[in-house]
Amino acid sequence: MSLSIPQKAGLFSRRRFFRWTSSLAATLGAAPLLHSAEAVAAPVAHTSGEDYYEKLGVDKIINAAGTYTALTAACMPPNVVSAVQRAALHPVRLHDLQQKAGEYLAQRLKCEGAIVTSGASGAITLATAACMQNANNNSPVDLPQNADGLKKQVIVQRAHRYGYDHAIFLTGARVSEVVTMDDYKRACEKGDAVMTNFFNAAEEEGGIAGTAQIGREEWLRVAHEHNIPCHIDAAADMPPISNLWKYTGMGFDLVSFSGGKGIRGPQNAGLLLGKKHLTDLAHQNNNPGEGVGRGMKVAKEQIVGMVAAIDWVLSHTEESMQGDYQKRADLIASMVKNVPSVKTEMVVPKIANHVPHLLIRFDPSVTGVTTKQVVERLRSEKPSIELNPNTGHKPNQGIPSDANTLVVGVWMLQPGEDAIVGRRIRAALTQKA
Numbered sequence: 001m002s003l004s005i006p007q008k009a010g011l012f013s014r015r016r017f018f019r020w021t022s023s024l025a026a027t028l029g030a031a032p033l034l035h036s037a038e039a040v041a042a043p044v045a046h047t048s049g050e051d052y053y054e055k056l057g058v059d060k061i062i063n064a065a066g067t068y069t070a071l072t073a074a075c076m077p078p079n080v081v082s083a084v085q086r087a088a089l090h091p092v093r094l095h096d097l098q099q100k101a102g103e104y105l106a107q108r109l110k111c112e113g114a115i116v117t118s119g120a121s122g123a124i125t126l127a128t129a130a131c132m133q134n135a136n137n138n139s140p141v142d143l144p145q146n147a148d149g150l151k152k153q154v155i156v157q158r159a160h161r162y163g164y165d166h167a168i169f170l171t172g173a174r175v176s177e178v179v180t181m182d183d184y185k186r187a188c189e190k191g192d193a194v195m196t197n198f199f200n201a202a203e204e205e206g207g208i209a210g211t212a213q214i215g216r217e218e219w220l221r222v223a224h225e226h227n228i229p230c231h232i233d234a235a236a237d238m239p240p241i242s243n244l245w246k247y248t249g250m251g252f253d254l255v256s257f258s259g260g261k262g263i264r265g266p267q268n269a270g271l272l273l274g275k276k277h278l279t280d281l282a283h284q285n286n287n288p289g290e291g292v293g294r295g296m297k298v299a300k301e302q303i304v305g306m307v308a309a310i311d312w313v314l315s316h317t318e319e320s321m322q323g324d325y326q327k328r329a330d331l332i333a334s335m336v337k338n339v340p341s342v343k344t345e346m347v348v349p350k351i352a353n354h355v356p357h358l359l360i361r362f363d364p365s366v367t368g369v370t371t372k373q374v375v376e377r378l379r380s381e382k383p384s385i386e387l388n389p390n391t392g393h394k395p396n397q398g399i400p401s402d403a404n405t406l407v408v409g410v411w412m413l414q415p416g417e418d419a420i421v422g423r424r425i426r427a428a429l430t431q432k433a
Contacts, residue, residue, distance in 0.1 A: 359400070
C-alpha cells in the first residue's frame, strides 16, 4: 500500500499535512508490521507506571519527519515532564494560573502580554476574537452568533491562505483577500477590518496562489497607518530562539506560536504574545469564561508545562540547541555515503523548521529501488520509521527535494535512533534484510 502526499502549487506545509496524514493513519493501521531484531535504543529516561501505548496496542514510531501534529509533534524534555507531573498533583484557580503564567512569559519573552493557548490554532482564534472585541467593544459572549452588524473582516494575502483560516472563522470573522499593495490599501481604507493575518512561513515556501507580493515591513506599515492590529502566524518558527521576541519587536501586535513543536512543550499548548490590551481581551475570550475559547481549554498541567518549556528553551544557546541535530544528520549521512549513486546534502530551512535536514539523493536505476519502496519498507518494519513528508516531492518548505530524494528530519530523533535510521535506510537502498 502506498501513500501520495498532496501537492498544490508546490505547497506542503503543516497546514496541508492533515490531508496526507489521513492516508498515513489508515496505512499504518493496515500495513503488516515486520518483526526486526532492532530495538529503540534508550529513547527516553525510565518512567514509572504502566505503558498505555503497549496496553492499547499503539505502536511507537521513530520520528524522522519533524514536529507534525499527526505524529504527536515533539517529546517534552525531562524538566518539562517533571513540571507537568508536579502540576497535576494540586488544584489551583485556573484564572489565577493563566494570569500569572502570562505575566511571567511576557517578561521572559520581552513583550507586553502573553497567554498560554490550546496550540497555535487556539491562539489564532483568540487573537481574532480579541481584535473583533477591540474594534467593536462587544461582549465575548456575542461571538460568533451575534457577529452580524459588527466589523469582522480579516485582511490576508491570497498567497497566505491556508486550512487554518477556520480558526479565524470560528469567531464569526471573515477573510478579505488581497494580492497587490493597491488591493491592500483599498481593503484597509474600507474601515471594516479588525485584524490582518500574516502567515510567516509563506515568505519562504510560497503560497497556494503564488508568492506573496507584500513583505512584513510594508504589511505592518500600511495596517498601522489605518490603526488595524497585525497578527503573524509563526507556529512552527522556533528555532531560532530569538524569533520568540523578533516579531513583537518588529511591531506585530499579536504573534502565535505552537508550544509542541520547537519549543518542546505539551503538544496541546501554544502561545499568543503581543500588545497587552489585546492579550487582555484574548484572556476575556478564553476559558474558564464563556467566550469562543471556552472549548479550547488549557489545563493546569499544560500551562505549567508551557512555562517550563520556555524556561528550558531560554536555558540554551542557539549552538547548544542545534549542535546535536547536526551530529545526528552527519551520522546518518556517513552510514549511506558508500551506497552506489547516493549523494547527501544538509539543508536548514530559513523560517519554519529551522533545523538541519538531511537529503539523501540516489538513482533508482542504480539502486534498483524507488523512493516509494524505501518509504514503504521503513514504515512497515518494526519500529516503524516515518520520514519527512517532503520525501520524493518537488521543493517546498525551503527543502530542495525531488522525486529521488529521501528527506530525514533529525530533530525529533531520540538517543540512539539516528543509528537505527541510518542502518535501515542503507538496508533499504541496498535491498538487504
